[in-house]
Each structure stands twice: as C-alpha cells, then as structure tokens.
Amino acid sequence: MRTDPDTVAAKITVAHEHWPIRFEELMDRIADCFPRRETRMTCRNMIEAILTVQETANCWTLAESIGHRGPHVLQHFLSRARWNDDSVRDRVAAWAVGELGDTGVVLVVDETGDEKSSTDAVGASRQYSGSLGGVGLCQVAVHLSYATAAGHTLIDRRLFLPSGWAADEERRELAGVPEEVMFASKPQLAVDMLARLHAGGVTEAWVAADEVYGGRETRTAIRDLAYRYVVAVKTDHRVTVPAGTFTVTDLVKGLPVRSWQRLRTGSGTKGDRNYDWAVIDVLADDTPDGHPAGNSTLLVRRHRYTGTLSFYRCWSDAPHPLQELVGVVCRRWRIEEDFQAAKGLTGLDQGQVTGWTSWHRWSLMSMVAYALLAVTASLERGDTTQTGEVELVPVSCRELVKLLRGFALPRPRQDIDPEHALRWSLWRRRHQYRAATCHRRWNEATAASIT
Incomplete structure (x- = not known):
C-alpha cells in the first residue's frame, strides 16, 4: 500500500486546530484583568483582528475588520478604558513560560526602534536605532524574549524615555507620562524586566545580550538575581587575568593555535555556519556583596575567513562546556526573529499611537497575539518532529497565520458585508478631508502670525 505524502502532510499540519484551545485558555487566564465585559470582548476582538488584517494594523483597519462603525471603541480601549495592562502582561508571560517549558532557558534582552514622523509621539526623538541603521527620529523600546528548546517569544517591554523627554514637564503631561517614571538607561530597563520575571518564578536561566548591556553594573545586577550570563562586550573591554589587566583584543593575541575549536552555530540556505571559538579564564569584576566568585570566562568567536573577532563575558556558578556557551550566543538571535x-x-x-498608556497597551496586544502564534507554532513543530512520516520544514509563524486566516480566524467584516466596506470608505474620506482642512488652516494661521 502506498502512502500519499500530501495526505500525510495535511493530517499532521494541524496547528490551526490547536489555536481555539490555546486562545480560549489564555483569554480565560486574563479575563478578570478587565472589570467590564465590554473591554474583555474588545481585547478578544482586537487580538483576532491584529492577525486577520493584511494591511497596516492600526485602530482604523482593526475596527473595520471587527465590524465597528468607527475607530472610537479601540481608541478608548487603548487610551482611557479601565483595565490592568500590567496584570495582563504578567499573566501572558507566565502562560508563555509554562507552555514553552524550562529546558535550556535563555532570557534575551535587546532594543528595537520604530521610525516616527513627529516628536509628539511619547519618547520619540532623534536617537540611534539599529533597525533604522543609524540615527533617526524614532521611539526605542527594550524588549525581553523567553527562549527555550521548544520555542521563543517576547514577554515584556519597556519604552526608553530619552533624558530630554524625561525632563520636559509639558511634553510629559501631554503624553500622559506618569510622575513616578523618571529617566532610566536601556540597561536599567533590562534589569527591571529581569527582576520582575525573577519575582514571577523564573529563577534559573541564562541571560544573553549585546554589548549595550555589557557594563559592569548591569552584569552585577544580573548576578544578583542568580542568573548566569553570556553578554557581548566591546573590543576595547578590559579584563583581568593572573598575568595582569589587558584589553580583550590584546589578550587574544597570545592564544596558541590549539586553543581554538571549530563549532557549527547554525545552518542556512548555503549550508552550515561554522566559527572558531576559544575560552579564556578571567577574574570576575562584578561579584555582588556576599556572593561567591563563581566561574568567569571570556568567550571569543573568530570568523573562519575574515578573522573578525567577537567577544563575550560569561559567568556561571559552575563551569559549563564550550558547546553550551556557544549555544547561548546562538540563541541570542531569537529575539531578532521575534522582532521581525x-x-x-x-x-x-x-500602532500610530502617541500617548504613554496607548503605546504600552498597543505593544501589549501585539505581544499577546505574537505569543499565541509562537506557542501554537511550537506545538505544531513538536507534532511534526514526532511523526517522522513526511519531510517538512518546521511551521513558521508566518505560515501559521495563513492557516489561521483560512481555518480559524473570523473573516474581516468588509469581506462579507459590502455596505460595511462602503460606510468605512466614506468615513475615511470624510475624516481625511477634515484633517487636511484643519492642517491647512493651522499652517495659514501660523504663517500669518510670523509675518
């Protein structure tokens, strides 16, 4: 008897069947964070709409997809409605942690920037962002990703408020920045998220980060939480060995050839990616008061062809093999996949939101939707791996969204109700006309006052 591989593949591609169970489970977990049924239903509808719309996601497009007559319900939900977004964040994080498990946990911190057209958006200023490829007008937020052998997802975020914004009382009031929020550096925001997760029960993990978070104060705070770390450092970073204190670049020059070991760090379309690695024992410079010194090392990565070097400070309570340290470095890139x-x-x-509260609530709804995707995809990957009956690449979140739109998510209202689509077309054109008229009058008034 012959087995049709397409039939087998169809049977094991059941990610969309997991979706209703996971969705209802998470909605039940966060239900009492919403004191009113209306806000609870708006949360459900918004998460489904975020995954349904195929154009830019904002209050206009989401409201049209849900079936609202205007964006006002969603705008109220994000900016003024009474519900506990901090509690929602913590419960969603706990749910994701439970679903992804605790095997090989790596907590990854990194920041990403969102380009803006005006400084009216909270935290927007001219600042560096890697996602922009340089300095530009943008918002920057520090995120925390939870990565295990099963999968990975974003579980927390903090908006970076530049010092100029933090000191400007007028802009703070207009954007609704709480009085207790003061300037905090990106490493301080990262430590705050790690401390909150630690208090939530995740007490054993590696922390991975780039060189922005490689300072002594940050590493000391990570150790104070009893986390291990592998953190990138700059090429002029100084370390101490029994022979003295050197920059990491100078220290690696004395390594014998036998110290290097070639390891596979992943695979791409052109084959495996291999780098040369070396480990050097160094003296810890970040031991918190009352803590043991532990095992402090410098991990060095060398490109096979260009010879380019990258450096990582590592600490753990006991020695760990090179392969495990390299694995933590590789898993750090999971957060880039999460951002994308x-x-x-x-x-x-x-989101096209400008206020403090609306920014945090929009980013939270996006993260909830993504966490549902990531967890459901991880279940599908586990099912596919266990069957071994057909050759398939693991399901991606993007492929999962296509399945959900076809099998599990409600269809956009405008696709099944032509009158609804027409009403929204008229609403958009009327609103855009009024906005253009107001802008023109404002420009004329300001020009007249200048002359």
Whole structure:
C-alpha cells in the first residue's frame, strides 16, 4: 500500500486546530484583568483582528475588520478604558513560560526602534536605532524574549524615555507620562524586566545580550538575581587575568593555535555556519556583596575567513562546556526573529499611537497575539518532529497565520458585508478631508502670525 505524502502532510499540519484551545485558555487566564465585559470582548476582538488584517494594523483597519462603525471603541480601549495592562502582561508571560517549558532557558534582552514622523509621539526623538541603521527620529523600546528548546517569544517591554523627554514637564503631561517614571538607561530597563520575571518564578536561566548591556553594573545586577550570563562586550573591554589587566583584543593575541575549536552555530540556505571559538579564564569584576566568585570566562568567536573577532563575558556558578556557551550566543538571535515576526505579523511597530498608556497597551496586544502564534507554532513543530512520516520544514509563524486566516480566524467584516466596506470608505474620506482642512488652516494661521 502506498502512502500519499500530501495526505500525510495535511493530517499532521494541524496547528490551526490547536489555536481555539490555546486562545480560549489564555483569554480565560486574563479575563478578570478587565472589570467590564465590554473591554474583555474588545481585547478578544482586537487580538483576532491584529492577525486577520493584511494591511497596516492600526485602530482604523482593526475596527473595520471587527465590524465597528468607527475607530472610537479601540481608541478608548487603548487610551482611557479601565483595565490592568500590567496584570495582563504578567499573566501572558507566565502562560508563555509554562507552555514553552524550562529546558535550556535563555532570557534575551535587546532594543528595537520604530521610525516616527513627529516628536509628539511619547519618547520619540532623534536617537540611534539599529533597525533604522543609524540615527533617526524614532521611539526605542527594550524588549525581553523567553527562549527555550521548544520555542521563543517576547514577554515584556519597556519604552526608553530619552533624558530630554524625561525632563520636559509639558511634553510629559501631554503624553500622559506618569510622575513616578523618571529617566532610566536601556540597561536599567533590562534589569527591571529581569527582576520582575525573577519575582514571577523564573529563577534559573541564562541571560544573553549585546554589548549595550555589557557594563559592569548591569552584569552585577544580573548576578544578583542568580542568573548566569553570556553578554557581548566591546573590543576595547578590559579584563583581568593572573598575568595582569589587558584589553580583550590584546589578550587574544597570545592564544596558541590549539586553543581554538571549530563549532557549527547554525545552518542556512548555503549550508552550515561554522566559527572558531576559544575560552579564556578571567577574574570576575562584578561579584555582588556576599556572593561567591563563581566561574568567569571570556568567550571569543573568530570568523573562519575574515578573522573578525567577537567577544563575550560569561559567568556561571559552575563551569559549563564550550558547546553550551556557544549555544547561548546562538540563541541570542531569537529575539531578532521575534522582532521581525512581531512587526510583520502582529503590528508591533504600526500602532500610530502617541500617548504613554496607548503605546504600552498597543505593544501589549501585539505581544499577546505574537505569543499565541509562537506557542501554537511550537506545538505544531513538536507534532511534526514526532511523526517522522513526511519531510517538512518546521511551521513558521508566518505560515501559521495563513492557516489561521483560512481555518480559524473570523473573516474581516468588509469581506462579507459590502455596505460595511462602503460606510468605512466614506468615513475615511470624510475624516481625511477634515484633517487636511484643519492642517491647512493651522499652517495659514501660523504663517500669518510670523509675518
């Protein structure tokens, strides 16, 4: 008897069947964070709409997809409605942690920027952003990703408020920045998220980050939480060994050839990616009071062909093999995958919100939608791996969204109700006309006052 591989593949591609169970489970977990049924239903509808719309996700497009007559319900939900977004964030994080498990946990911190056209958006200023490729007008937020052998997802975020914004009382009041919020550096925001997760029960994990978070104060705070770390450092970073204190660049010059070991760090379309690695024992410079010194090392990565070097400070309570340290470095890139998927699939950078509360609530709804995708995809990958009956690449979040739109998510209202689509077309054109008229009058008034 012959087995049709297409039939087998169809049977094991059941990610969309997991969706209703996971969705209802998470909605039940966060239900009492919403004191009113209306806000609870708006949350459900908004998460589904974020995954349904195929154009830019904002209050206009989401409201049209849900079936609202205007964006006012969603705008109220994001800016003024009474519900506990901090509690929603913590419960969603706990749910994701439970679903993804605790095997090989790596907590990854990194920041990403969202380009803006005006400084009216809270925290927007001319600042560096890697996602923009340089300095530009943008908002920057520090995110925390939870990565295990099963999968990974974003679980927390903090908006970076530049010092100019933090000191400007008028802009703070207009954007609704709480009085207790003061300037905090990106490493301080990262430590705050790690401390909150630690208090929530995740007490054993590696922390991975780039060189922005490689300062002594940050590493000391990570150790104070009893986390291990592998953190990138700059080429002029100084370390101490029994022979003295050297920059990491100078220290690696004395390594014998036998110290290097070639390891596979992943695979791409052109084959495996291999780098040369070396580990050097160094003296810890970040031991908190009352803590043991532990095992402090410098991990060095060398490109096979260009010879380019990258450096990582590592600490753990006991020695760990080179392969495990390299694995933590490789898993650090999971947060880049999270950024790409959350921006492309759940509108993380598309909210078009300007206030403090609305920014945090929009990013939270995006993260909830992405966490549902990531967890459901991880279940599908596990099912596919266990069957071994057909050759398939693991399901991606993007492929999962396509399945959900076809099988599980409600269809956009405008696709099934032509009158609804027409009403929204008229609403958009009327609103855009009024906005253009107001802008023109404002420009004429300001020009007249100048002359």
